[in-house]
Amino acid sequence: MSYVVITGASAGIGEVFARALAAERQNLILVARREDRLQTLANELKNQHGVEVEVIASDLADPEGPTLLVEAIKKAGWAINGLINNAGFGDRGHFSELALERQLAMIQVNITSLVALTWRLLPALKSQPDSFIINVASTAAFQAGPNMAIYYATKAFVLSFSEALHEELRESGVRVSTLCPGATDSEFATEAHMTDTLLFRSGTMSAEAVVRKALAGRHKAIVIPGLKNLLMVWSGKLSPRLITRRLAGWLQA
């Protein structure tokens, strides 16, 4: 019996990943800080789909978080056939005006914990046939983002790292995919103080549609869900960086 680990499963895209994979009869390990929410979701999915769902409360802004999480998995003896590094957050504002502590925590959750979990769980993933990693980046990964400088930079890291890993692990049986959603309905915009930005006011995708694309494309190096997001990324590639960074700054002014 093997499990898929989903970080950030207490809300938004992570919660929808959990629902979709449970419907595929996949056993799950749900991770986030809000244990009560994870437990409620776990009970619902167990009753609905007859799958095993374990809950591990973990703060991935804590440098010890990934180590403790992997130790708990090893101690329980759970085999792992998937890892969805989805936990993450952003914040809107000028770099110099946002608290340094919050921006460093963002780097810890969005980058350092993602790298640590990937490295620590890779041996377990390699030992299972047909296993996968989905790292959640963003369309923010493709250009610099004034007014959210650190968030955009973290997602550029996730994309570059995961794309390289996709190639390195091509022969290993572990598929690595980078999910790059655009504005999506979840708690993200509220947490990042950006519900009133042009980016979110000009239309969002449902987390369900994002997850459908992500799971259908889990063998692909990069998944950009939604035509609008795809067009934005492709037009960005054809434009000078001056234009794309000014546009990004304007969309979240």
Ligand SMILES: NC(=O)c1ccc[n+]([C@@H]2O[C@H](COP(=O)([O-])OP(=O)(O)OC[C@H]3O[C@@H](n4cnc5c(N)ncnc54)[C@H](OP(=O)(O)O)[C@@H]3O)[C@@H](O)[C@H]2O)c1
């Ligand atoms: N929504 C968008 O527009 C959008 C667009 C592109 C990319 N993304 C990316 O998609 C991913 C999921 O975001 P979402 O939209 O679903 O946002 P969300 O609804 O705010 O969910 C974020 C999840 O991350 C978890 N999380 C945050 N900080 C954590 C920490 N310190 N330790 C452990 N877990 C933590 C939260 O759980 P707890 O609070 O319970 O810990 C929650 O489950 C993120 O990586 C985000 O950057 C989102």
